[in-house]
Amino acid sequence: MRRIVLIVLDSVGMGELPDAAIYGDVGSDTLGNISTAMGGLRLPNLERLGLGNIDNIRGFNKYKSPDGCYGRMAEQSLGKDTTTGHWEIAGLILDKAFPVYPSGFPREIIEEFESRIGIKTIGNFAASGTQIIDMLGKEHVETGYPIVYTSADSVFQIAAHEDIVPVEKLYEMCSIARTLLTGDHAVGRVIARPFTGVQGSFKRTDRRRDFSLKPLRKTVLDYAKESGFMVKAVGKIEDIYGGQGITHAVHTHDNMDGINRTLQYMSESFEGIIFTNLVDFDMVYGHRNDAAGYAKALIAFDDMVPEIIGKLKDEDILIITADHGCDPTTQGTDHTREYVPLLIYGKGVKSNINLGTRNTFSDIAATVSEYLGLNAQVPGISFLSDIRHE
Structure with a gap:
C-alpha cells in the first residue's frame, strides 16, 4: 500500500537562489537568519533527519549519520509565490511569472x-x-x-x-x-x-x-487521481490547485490543526498522496517580520515530527519541504527567492543520503510518479532509486 506523505512548511526557505538579486532578495535566508536572530535554533528531530547536513545550510546541528535523506531544491519557475512553488512541486513549471501590481491594479x-x-x-x-x-x-x-x-x-x-x-x-x-x-x-x-x-x-x-487559478497543465495529482489513487489535501492545498487533482480535502485553522488532520489521514488505509500545507510560518510570522514567533512555530512542528514518523505505514514515504522563503529578519514583508530544504524518511528509505541540490521542485513530482507507477508527463528527475532500499 504505497503512499506519499508530502508536507510543505509554507515559506521555510534556506538561502538565496542565484537569481535572488532580480527579486530584491539578496541576503535572504529564512532558516539561517532566524537561527542567527535567536542566538541559535535547535530543531533536534528535523536535524536527526538531516536538516543540518543539507548543503550550505546555516545554523543547525550536523549529524554524522542522520536517519533520513536530505538535500535542497532550486525553483526553476519564475516567481516566488505560493501558487508557483506548489505547482512546481506537483510538476508544473512556469516560464512566465504571474502578474504583480506594486502600484495597485489598473x-x-x-x-x-x-x-x-x-x-x-x-x-x-x-x-x-x-x-x-x-x-x-x-x-x-x-x-x-x-x-x-x-x-x-x-x-x-x-x-x-x-x-x-x-x-x-x-x-x-x-x-x-x-x-x-x-x-x-x-x-x-x-x-x-x-x-x-x-x-x-x-x-x-x-x-x-x-x-x-486552476493549473495550466496536468500535475502529478491529476495523474494520481485518474489512476484511482486517493489525493487527500490538508490546509490550503485544495485552493492552490483549484480543487483539480484532489479527491478529499480539509481546511485548517492553524499549523497544529493541519498536523492533526494529517495524522488522521495517515491513520486511514488507502493508497495515494497526503498533501499538507502548514501556512502559519508564512501568514502569521514571515509576513509580520516575527522571527521569534517563526522560531516557536518551527519548534512546535519539530516537536510533532516523532508522532508523524510513528504514524508512517511500512510503505509510506514522508517528504518535508517548502515552497519559497519569507525571511522575517529582512526589511520587507514579502516572500523571498530562496532554496528550500528537502527531507525524506520512511521504513523503506535509506538513511544518510545526500541528494545535493536539485534543479527543480518538480523532482518531487517525478519521484511521486515513479513510486506510484503513474508514468506522469512531468519535468524533473526522480530520486526514488537514490533513497529506496533494494
Missing part, C-alpha cells in the same frame, strides 16, 4: 470589479494584511466598502469585517474577482481576508480562503 479593473459587486472599494495599493486593516479598517466599518489590496506577490486580496460583510458575501466577491482577473491580469490568487475587532485591535480570522 483603474479599469477596479471600476469593473466595483460594477460587478455593486459597491465601491477602498485601498488598491500594496501593503501587508495587518497594516491594511489598521489603516483602512475604520473607514471600511463606517462605509461598508471592502478593502482591496495586493503585495509583492501575484494576489488580489479583499479584506472585510465579518460583522459588516458576511464571510459568504466576501467569498462571493472573491469569486467575481476571480472571473474578472484573466488573460494579462490572471493573478495567481484572489484571497478573502475576513477580520474582526474594533479600531486599534482588528484581527484577521482563520476563515481566509484562496481562489487560485
